[in-house]
Amino acid sequence: MDKTGKHSPPASFGLQHHELPQRPMWQIVMVASIAAGVQFGWALQLSLLTPYVQLIGVPHVWSSFIWLCGPISGMVVQPVVGYYSDKCTSSFGRRRPFIAAGAFLVGVAVFFIGYAADIGVSTGDQMGAQHKPRAIAIFVVGFWILDVANNTLQGPCRAFIADLSGSNSRKIQTGNALYSFFMGVGNVLGYAAGSYSHLYKFVPFTKTDACEVYCANLKTCFFISIALLATVTILALSLVHEDRYVPEHNEESKSGKQMVFFAEMFRALKGLSKSMWILLLVTCLNWIAWFPFLLYDTDWMGKEVYGGTVGEGTLYNRGVRAGALGLMLNSVVSGLVSLFIERMSRWSGGVKRVWGGVNFLLAASLGMTVLVTKLAESTRQYTTLPDGTRTALPPNVGVKAGALGIFAILGAPLAVTFSVPCALASIFSNDSGAGQGLSLGVLNLAIVIPQMFVSVLSGPWDALFGGGNLPAFVVGGVAAAISGIFALCMLPSPAPDELSKVSGGTMH
Structure with missing residues (x-):
């Protein structure tokens, strides 16, 4: 908040934004819709x-190492792109060149x-x-x-929405809510496509000798993903224009003395408040x-719940598709719960109680x-094929319902995870006078470093206990319980009114 009591647009990694004119709401909707194309691809990644x-x-024990890319690119690419998009002086605009480049790279990928x-075969x-x-x-x-x-796309999209909103805090809140809404749309469409x-x-x-049914389905889903992303991106970039950014004289004179992004990040870490350190620990x-x-959610459905084996028969693939359906249910629940987080914090007496409670959930x-895994194993039935091979049958209705119920229930804590930490980081940065962009960049480290830790250790950890996904899930459950205890006992709790002012609606 500034001295007049009005909310200023968040600074991005220490660079102050110029006062920008407000744009019509339809332009904010167009830019926010890019989130549907981005999230469609993320949903396919997570499910398939x-x-x-x-x-x-790739053996199961090594597959998690491939996922190191997400945390590494989230730690490096997104904040760096956001930092330099603030300073871009292209005639195409500050944000649009990065959004266009990100969409093109998605097509290549x-x-x-x-x-x-x-x-590979050729x-x-x-x-x-x-x-x-x-x-x-x-x-x-x-x-x-x-x-x-994907990380190149997301940061500039959010910054573009803030630019279009000018200094109008209500439009900033609405823009963030719209971005979250389109994320939900992309999730539901992506998981629905993956489950068919x-x-x-x-x-x-798409089906070739080297690419069987599962591979062909994946290929088709990605074609749909790129078509959706290209459509919404071209429409948004064609209809919503940016003026060329011209730095002020005092910015130009200081440009040679500015610290690079990582130096600023290091300085921000040294000056963190106690509240922010606790937030980083809980996150x-x-x-x-x-x-x-x-x-491993869809892999768990294919192996432990359905009893399938990778590459053998159709049972594993049916489990993966059922997992994609569960992720779609998860997204629906998450979207609905995100609309009521503020009310939940008022009813429970503070946002830290909401976060602590859902961590126990x-x-x-x-x-x-x-x-659910033990029930699936104990009730699993088998049949003998005409060639004498004994194969497992899909789980019964009760086991399927239990597994899908877990996916759906997890939508509630996921909605809180996607919104509350970012809102608290904004509040704590306001209290300490730190920049919003730097604070959110520091928070991002507390998100991506654990992902790198899990990516490296979860495969060997599962193999140590005989394979499967349950050992990593158990470690996750213990970490969630400890996180809930720390949130309830150590985390400062701002007033619900203060949370609603900075959260900008649901943040994903």
Whole structure:
């Protein structure tokens, strides 16, 4: 807040924004709609790619290492792009060049991922081999480009919305809410596409000798993703114009003395308040809890719940599709709950009670994965095929309902995780006089570092206990419980009115 009591647009990593004129609401809607295309791709990553990497020959114990790209690019690419987009003097605008570049890179990445198996076979991989090293290499390159591209898109999109809102705090709040809404739309569409097993029939050329049904479905889903992203991005960038950014004279005179982004980040870490350090600790533990499930949720459905084996029969693929349906339910619940977080904080007596409470719900839900797995194993039935092979049947209705119920229930703590930490970081930075951009950049470290930790250790940890996903889920449940205790006992709690002023609606 400034001295007049009005909310100023957040500074991005120490660079103050110029006073910008307000734009019509339809322009904010157009830019916010890009989130649907971005999140459609993220939903496909979360639901389909971990099983896919195992199908092309990456062992389960190593598949988590591929996911290191997300945390690394989130820690480096997004804040750096945001920092330099503030200073961009292109005639195309400050934000639009980065948004266009990100969308183009998504298209390149989707080509590499979708055609990894085909390119691998054409360059020397054996058709029926269990391990396809060339396909794996092409997939990893595409996967890393995709994560870099998505992180290149998201920061400038949010900054563009703030630019279009000028200094009108109500429009900033509405823009953030619209961005969250379109994220939910993209999630639901992405998970729905991932759960449909015959999507490839609409694009029959996607199925090849090297790319069977599951691979063809993935390829088709990514084609839809790039078509959606290209449509909303082209419309937004064509209809919503930016004026060329011209730095003020005092900014130009100081440009040679400005510290680079990482130096500013280091300085911000040294000056953090006690409240901010506690917030970082709770957030770090919270993401240690979340990331194993986000990484292996559909794999858990295919292996533990459905009893399938990667690359053998259709049972595993049916489980993965059921997991994608569960993620769609999760997104619906998350979107609905996000509309009531402020009311929940008022009713419970403080936002830290809401966050602490849902962390215990997260811990209980991760613990329930063990119960559902044991029930699936104890009630599993088998049949004998005509060739004499004994194969498992899908789980009964009760087990399916229990597994999908876990996905749906987890939508509530996920909504809080996506909104409350960012809002608290904004409040604590206001109290200490720190820049909003720097504070949110520091908070991002508490999100991506745990993801790197889980990506490196979850595969070997699961292998140490005989394989499967439950060991990582149990560790996540313990971390969630500890995070809930720290949130309730140590985290300062701002007034609900103060939270609603800075949160800008739901933040994802």
